[in-house]
Amino acid sequence: MKGKAALLLLVPLPVIVASLMVGAYPLPPDTVLSILACKMFPLPHNSWPAVYEQVLFDIRLPRIILAVAGGIALSMSGASLQGLFRNPLVDSYLLGVSAGAGFGAALAIAFLPGIPGLVQLLAFSFGFLAFFISFSAARTKGETPTISLILAGVIVTALFTAALSVIKFYTDQYRLANVVYWLMGSLASTGWGEVMQTVPLILVGFLVVFLMRWRLNVLSMGDEEAKSLGVNVERDRFIILIASTLMASAFVSVAGIIGWVGLVVPHMIRMLTGTPDNRVVIPLSASLGAVFLLLADDLARSLTTAEIPVGILTTICGAPFFMYLLKRKGGFVWR
Amino acid sequence: MAVIQVSGLSFSYGLDFCLKDVSLEVERGEVVALLGPNGSGKTTLLKCINALLPVKAGKIRIDGIDVSTAGRADLARLVGYVPQSHDPPFPYTVFDVVVMGRTSHLGIFQQPSGSDYALAENALGVVGLSAFRDRPYTQISGGERQLALIARALVQEPKVLLLDEPTAHLDFRNQLAVLKMVRRISAEKGIGVVMSLHDPNHALLFADTIALMSGGRIVSFGSAGEVVTEENIESVYGVEVESISHNRVRLIVPAGGELRESDTG
Numbered sequence: 001m002k003g004k005a006a007l008l009l010l011v012p013l014p015v016i017v018a019s020l021m022v023g024a025y026p027l028p029p030d031t032v033l034s035i036l037a038c039k040m041f042p043l044p045h046n047s048w049p050a051v052y053e054q055v056l057f058d059i060r061l062p063r064i065i066l067a068v069a070g071g072i073a074l075s076m077s078g079a080s081l082q083g084l085f086r087n088p089l090v091d092s093y094l095l096g097v098s099a100g101a102g103f104g105a106a107l108a109i110a111f112l113p114g115i116p117g118l119v120q121l122l123a124f125s126f127g128f129l130a131f132f133i134s135f136s137a138a139r140t141k142g143e144t145p146t147i148s149l150i151l152a153g154v155i156v157t158a159l160f161t162a163a164l165s166v167i168k169f170y171t172d173q174y175r176l177a178n179v180v181y182w183l184m185g186s187l188a189s190t191g192w193g194e195v196m197q198t199v200p201l202i203l204v205g206f207l208v209v210f211l212m213r214w215r216l217n218v219l220s221m222g223d224e225e226a227k228s229l230g231v232n233v234e235r236d237r238f239i240i241l242i243a244s245t246l247m248a249s250a251f252v253s254v255a256g257i258i259g260w261v262g263l264v265v266p267h268m269i270r271m272l273t274g275t276p277d278n279r280v281v282i283p284l285s286a287s288l289g290a291v292f293l294l295l296a297d298d299l300a301r302s303l304t305t306a307e308i309p310v311g312i313l314t315t316i317c318g319a320p321f322f323m324y325l326l327k328r329k330g331g332f333v334w335r
Numbered sequence: 336m337a338v339i340q341v342s343g344l345s346f347s348y349g350l351d352f353c354l355k356d357v358s359l360e361v362e363r364g365e366v367v368a369l370l371g372p373n374g375s376g377k378t379t380l381l382k383c384i385n386a387l388l389p390v391k392a393g394k395i396r397i398d399g400i401d402v403s404t405a406g407r408a409d410l411a412r413l414v415g416y417v418p419q420s421h422d423p424p425f426p427y428t429v430f431d432v433v434v435m436g437r438t439s440h441l442g443i444f445q446q447p448s449g450s451d452y453a454l455a456e457n458a459l460g461v462v463g464l465s466a467f468r469d470r471p472y473t474q475i476s477g478g479e480r481q482l483a484l485i486a487r488a489l490v491q492e493p494k495v496l497l498l499d500e501p502t503a504h505l506d507f508r509n510q511l512a513v514l515k516m517v518r519r520i521s522a523e524k525g526i527g528v529v530m531s532l533h534d535p536n537h538a539l540l541f542a543d544t545i546a547l548m549s550g551g552r553i554v555s556f557g558s559a560g561e562v563v564t565e566e567n568i569e570s571v572y573g574v575e576v577e578s579i580s581h582n583r584v585r586l587i588v589p590a591g592g593e594l595r596e597s598d599t600g
Binding site: 083086087211212213214217218220221222224225226227228229230231232236239275276277279 | 385387406407408410411412414416418421422423424425426427428431435436438439440441443444445446447487491
């Protein structure tokens with residue numbers, strides 16, 4: 001069990017290397033390996049066209065890094081929210097992050113076009129704002145019951161979705177197409193700028209959730225029991241919520257809405273390892289989430305000449321897989 | 336000094352008072368049973384002592400510390416709480432559930448380590464669950480679960496143990512096993528115990544002191560002989576009972592005409 005788990009942590013490495021060989025521009029795999037080797041070790045420099053290095057380091061590498069970070073962000077926030085809300089059907093978008101981010105992005109695309117970075121900024125801000133509205137709506141008399149949070153999340157999601165529809169309705173066809181494309185979720189326009197904007201935020205959230213993985217077990221026993229065991233439930237839950245929202249909205253702001261990763265990956269880990277222990281589930285979800293989104297993005301950029309938005313692929317792969325888990329294992333992971 | 340001191344405690348849900356002017360003292364190594372019909376305030380009192388509900392008036396001190404101002408972690412090192420109904424969402428192993436008792440001794444970013452695991456192993460041994468260590472907590476019987484929760488409370492290293500109807504949903508054998516365990520732990524570790532019970536006979540058999548509750552008040556408090564009398568039980572529960580003695584053990588049995596006669600010669 002320990003060995004199998006450690007092995008799963010290493011899976012992203014070969015997938016990252018393989019992903020560097022995938023793409024529209026044909027790069028010979030052995031040349032990719034030589035370029036990598038020369039970058040890492042002081043080897044005699046072979047000759048290859050300069051464009052190879054550009055494709056590799058300016059186009060493919062940032063995109064791969066973002067896919068890895070995004071997979072980690074979505075699956076870890078999904079896993080932590082599932083624990084926090086003691087609910088299997090919860091994912092990173094529960095508290096309105098995706099609807100808020102969608103609204104923010106649409107606002108920038110439809111009414112304030114041409115300002116660099118504004119789409120990302122508004123998507124991130126409104127994603128976070130949606131979380132804060134949900135959280136404050138659910139908070140009464142200094143307590144934030146989980147059921148109120150879930151309801152508030154549903155309400156806030158509905159409101160931002162309606163506001164998004166208003167924008168869609170009043171904008172012209174060309175901008176509407178851009179809004180719709182953004183909502184589908186894609187990593188196609190990733191450069192080093194996007195990586196620099198989001199990866200540090202995701203790293204912060206990752207560290208917090210990773211360090212609190214044991215607390216998450218205790219919190220998943222329910223508010224009253226966690227309190228009895230000595231947890232400051234309100235404080236700790238808020239920290240985990242902030243960290244999860246930070247990861248999810250940072251990634252959504254540059255990639256759009258990519259669904260099902262946060263739902264499918266933690267379940268897969270619980271089934272593979274047979275344990276709900278977040279000390280195992282959290283790190284392995286990060287690892288498998290990175291692999292899942294990276295492979296989905298590899299497919300997105302290589303299946304057809306016109307790129308498929310990766311959000312569509314994660315849903316097409318994720319939803320049936322979830323159904324399979326449900327049929328085959330029933331609710332065993334939960335009871 | 337008493338390890339639990341409750342004085343003049345009042346609590347209400349909305350407009351209805353659920354606890355009215357409750358006072359109670361529990362010594363180290365003493366087992367106190369809360370008796371009383373449903374809705375008499377037993378669970379509410381236990382939750383108030385554990386600061387899970389905010390009191391309206393009165394003071395609760397545990398080991399001299401005011402629970403209304405104590406931090407959750409500080410409180411958890413004083414009070415082990417064994418809840419009544421319990422719906423675990425994830426199938427953690429019995430061992431993992433017991434280790435959770437160490438939470439209050441760990442920092443927010445800390446994971447349990449060797450000494451925490453050793454304490455958990457030891458506590459599982461004390462309650463006789465070592466063989467169930469790696470079983471999913473969701474797949475053991477109600478009695479075993481209750482014992483696991485007691486083990487979890489023990490690794491908190493508390494001075495006080497609160498149990499909310501520890502015998503509910505248990506079969507006859509497990510009821511006795513759990514209550515015996517509670518008595519033994521209280522005596523061996525000098526822990527003050529407060530538990531709510533439904534069966535007056537359990538209180539007679541296993542408690543040092545009994546608090547009889549009705550309508551949010553403690554109507555009678557003292558030794559078993561003083562509290563569990565025919566008159567008290569009849570007035571609080573509204574049923575006729577008789578007190579009988581067998582081998583120097585006193586028991587309460589229902590009285591009245593509608594009972595089936597036993598076939599003992």
